[in-house]
Amino acid sequence: MSNKEPVAGYIPELKALKARLNVFVKMRWLVVLGIVAVAMAAKYLFNISFSIYPVFVICLFLLAYNLWMFMWNRRLAQDDTELVIKRAQASGYIQVLLDLAVLTVLLHFTGGITNPFVFVYVIHTTAASILLTKRRAYELTTIAVAMAALLAFLEISGIIGHVNLVGFVPVTLYHQANFVWSVIVTLAVLTYTSTYITTAVAGELRLQHLKMDLLRDQLLKEDELELQRISAEVTRLKDEKTSFIRLLNVVTHDLQAPLVAVQSCISYVLDGYAGEVVEEQKSWLQRGSRRIDSLLLLITDLLDIPRIELGQLKPEMAELSLNDVITNSLAGLDILAEKKGLKFLVELPVKSPVIFGSSRRLQQVVTNLTNNAINYTENGEIKLVLSETDDDVRFEVIDTGIGVPPKDIPRLFDEFYRGSNVESKGSGLGLSIARRIITAHGGKIWAESPVPETGRGSKFVFIIPKNQNK
Amino acid sequence: MSKILIIDDDVDLVAVEKAVLQREGYKVVIAGNGEEGLSQARKEKPDLIILDIVMPVMDGYLFADQFNKDASISKIPVVALTSYVESPLDQPVPFEVVEYVSKPIKPKDLVVLVNKYLKKT
Numbered sequence: 001m002s003n004k005e006p007v008a009g010y011i012p013e014l015k016a017l018k019a020r021l022n023v024f025v026k027m028r029w030l031v032v033l034g035i036v037a038v039a040m041a042a043k044y045l046f047n048i049s050f051s052i053y054p055v056f057v058i059c060l061f062l063l064a065y066n067l068w069m070f071m072w073n074r075r076l077a078q079d080d081t082e083l084v085i086k087r088a089q090a091s092g093y094i095q096v097l098l099d100l101a102v103l104t105v106l107l108h109f110t111g112g113i114t115n116p117f118v119f120v121y122v123i124h125t126t127a128a129s130i131l132l133t134k135r136r137a138y139e140l141t142t143i144a145v146a147m148a149a150l151l152a153f154l155e156i157s158g159i160i161g162h163v164n165l166v167g168f169v170p171v172t173l174y175h176q177a178n179f180v181w182s183v184i185v186t187l188a189v190l191t192y193t194s195t196y197i198t199t200a201v202a203g204e205l206r207l208q209h210l211k212m213d214l215l216r217d218q219l220l221k222e223d224e225l226e227l228q229r230i231s232a233e234v235t236r237l238k239d240e241k242t243s244f245i246r247l248l249n250v251v252t253h254d255l256q257a258p259l260v261a262v263q264s265c266i267s268y269v270l271d272g273y274a275g276e277v278v279e280e281q282k283s284w285l286q287r288g289s290r291r292i293d294s295l296l297l298l299i300t301d302l303l304d305i306p307r308i309e310l311g312q313l314k315p316e317m318a319e320l321s322l323n324d325v326i327t328n329s330l331a332g333l334d335i336l337a338e339k340k341g342l343k344f345l346v347e348l349p350v351k352s353p354v355i356f357g358s359s360r361r362l363q364q365v366v367t368n369l370t371n372n373a374i375n376y377t378e379n380g381e382i383k384l385v386l387s388e389t390d391d392d393v394r395f396e397v398i399d400t401g402i403g404v405p406p407k408d409i410p411r412l413f414d415e416f417y418r419g420s421n422v423e424s425k426g427s428g429l430g431l432s433i434a435r436r437i438i439t440a441h442g443g444k445i446w447a448e449s450p451v452p453e454t455g456r457g458s459k460f461v462f463i464i465p466k467n468q469n470k
Numbered sequence: 471m472s473k474i475l476i477i478d479d480d481v482d483l484v485a486v487e488k489a490v491l492q493r494e495g496y497k498v499v500i501a502g503n504g505e506e507g508l509s510q511a512r513k514e515k516p517d518l519i520i521l522d523i524v525m526p527v528m529d530g531y532l533f534a535d536q537f538n539k540d541a542s543i544s545k546i547p548v549v550a551l552t553s554y555v556e557s558p559l560d561q562p563v564p565f566e567v568v569e570y571v572s573k574p575i576k577p578k579d580l581v582v583l584v585n586k587y588l589k590k591t
Contacts, residue, residue: 253524256573261482263574268486271577273493296574 016209017088020131021073024095028066032059035106038117042110042168049166054109062102069095092131096140099124104147111165112155113148113183114173121148125191129198141195145188152180241310252303256296263292294427301429305415308361308436316358322386322393323352325359329366330384337374343381353388355466361437365445368430369397369460377401377457392443392465400457404449412447438462472588473497475516477507477533478551479525483573487520490577491584504528508536511543518587523552547587551575 039055042048069091076088103124107115121144129137155162156174164171173179266289268274270282277285326348337344366384373382380400387394404412411417413435416428438445443464451459474496478484481502488498499514501507505528511519523530530550538544548568571583 257480260573261480261486264483264486264577267574267576268489273490273577 017085017092017131018073018077021069021076021088021092021095024092024127024131025066025070025073028062028069028099032062032066035059035062039110042165046167048168050110050163055106058102058106058109065098065102089132089136092128093136093140096124096128096131097143099127100140100144100147104151107148108151108155108160109163111163111169112174113152113180114165114169118148118183119187119190121145121187122190122194126194126198129195130202134199134203137195137199138192141191144191145184148187149184152184156180245307245310245312248303248306252299255299259292259296259299263289263296266292298427298429301427301433304433305429305436308433308440311440313358313361313437313440316360317356318359319354320357320359320362321352321354322362322395323348325362326366326384326386326395328359329363330370333367333370333374336371337382340374340377341379342374342377345381345383347383347385349386349388353386353393353466355393355441355464357441357464358437362441365434365437365462366395368434369462372430373397373399373401373458373460380457388466391467392463394461394463397460398451398454398457399459400454403456403458404447406449409447409449413445434462438464471495471497472517473499473514474518474520474584474588475499475501475507475510475514476520477501477504477510477525478520478522479503480522486577487580490580494581494584496584496588504530504533504536507533508540508543511537511546512540515543516546518584519546519548520584521548521550523550549583549587 035055036059039052043050043052072091076084076091079087100121103120107113107118110117112118125137125141125144128140132140154160162174164174266285269277270285270289326346330346334344370382370384377399378401382400383396383398385394385396385398408417413431415432417432418428435445441464443462445460445462447458447460449458450456474491476484476487476491476498478487479502484500488500491498499510499516501510503525507519507521507528510516521530521533528536530552537548550568550570551573552570569583571579575583
């Protein structure tokens with residue numbers, strides 16, 4: 001992995017570390033204020049005699065180095081590389097080490113270990129225990145105790161000077177071995193105990209963090225696998241669908257081709273190309289021809305059902321003008337109606353409704369409904385009405401024909417279902433295909449008989465929402 | 471005498487169409503697939519092509535690709551005859567002059583259709 005790779009799994013731990021480093025920088029600003037305040041109070045309020053200038057110099061140094069740490073932390077915040085944790089921990093280690101040194105120097109100028117602030121070392125070692133690894137924490141704890149002991153040793157042995165806090169502790173206190181030893185031992189006990197407790201808690205927290213990270217990674221991985229599995233499944237189903245539709249197309253073609261050839265041969269004879277055909281011959285040939293026609297229709301209709309069910313309409317869908325769809329569907333039908341002596345009325349809105357759909361399939365529905373109306377109406381009129389509301393478009397075919405018996409209405413749109421009062425005509429699939437086409441457009445289709453307004457005939461209605469799921 | 475090229479793999483259908491059109495006084499040339507159709511079109515320079523869409527070796531779509539690229543034949547009007555319900559509207563064959571007619575077509579209707587494109591000589 002390159003250094004630029006983000007360390008995804010350790011972000012929470014890293015965030016915590018960065019936040020903690022920032023807390024220490026903030027605390028240090030306050031500590032500087034505290035040192036100045038305490039030193040001034042000690043000197044001027046309690047009249048303890050010691051030189052305050054070294055304290056100010058140390059504070060200045062502390063300010064400067066905290067500024068540096070502040071900048072360092074900001075750089076760390078933008079660091080996204082794998083090494084960032086190591087860098088942050090190094091920063092923490094250096095900060096604690098410097099803080100220990102500053103504290104030791106400060107103590108030296110303010111009474112050495114007779115200054116009760118000598119126990120401030122505990123704060124430093126606790127900080128180290130929170131920030132750093134167990135080993136580093138104990139290392140720094142040992143350094144802290146060693147620094148205090150070294151300070152005491154150097155001052156007592158006279159290698160460096162000792163500042164007496166005159167007015168606060170007796171000058172002789174420094175030479176009482178049991179006092180010095182008790183301070184050092186107490187400090188050691190305090191610092192090591194604090195480090196032990198803190199590292200134990202921090203270690204536990206770190207472990208929980210790690211477990212959570214692992215768990216999260218595992219969950220993410222499982223999610224990803226599940227997603228891959230589903231997407232593979234979807235692809236497989238799509239492939240299956242595509243090959244099934246291809247098969248259907250081949251089946252349709254191969255079933256129809258021989259029938260088409262037979263029909264052409266019969267037509268050749270019927271149309272007189274093979275010599276004169278007498279009436280009786282003609283009527284037998286016509287019988288055969290009609291059966292072939294209905295078989296061709298049945299094949300088309302039967303194979304239409306899976307095509308529509310498999311969503312083959314979707315690629316055909318586009319914005320379309322319904323007035324055009326209806327006009328195109330009626331070619332020849334008006335003539336058929338007039339031949340039967342029926343009045344044929346078409347009511348279209350002035351401005352055509354526009355919907356998203358398959359023009360060819362909707363034409364198929366309109367043709368089917370209109371054809372049925374003409375077939376089952378002996379006299380009167382056929383009326384087609386297209387209208388629209390804000391939400392949907394509505395198409396009605398109203399006839400004055402034989403109507404549909406109430407018991408047949410619920411099953412009218414089932415495959416091969418025929419009204420009990422009609423002769424077999426067509427494939428018996430027309431309405432079930434119409435229902436599928438309208439459903440594929442998000443719409444509804446139904447029949448009413450007798451027509452509520454006139455009390456006779458039947459009315460077939462479909463509505464299609466204008467805002468369907470595209 | 472106008473010349474018509476029929477490209478179709480169904481021999482019985484071709485036989486009917488050929489007989490009808492010959493009776494109407496047309497010269498009829500036949501090809502069993504798109505590939506043969508192309509070479510016949512180049513050789514015979516027909517006045518009209520009657521084309522089936524679903525054929526072995528080279529179907530109507532592949533035929534259209536090659537046909538359109540060849541300027542010497544691409545202006546010939548094409549009537550696409552098809553029993554393949556999906557073809558004409560799903561993927562229109564991209565001919566310059568084309569008419570779709572679904573099979574079966576009655577001999578009389580075939581004659582009317584052909585006469586629309588060709589003046590008898």
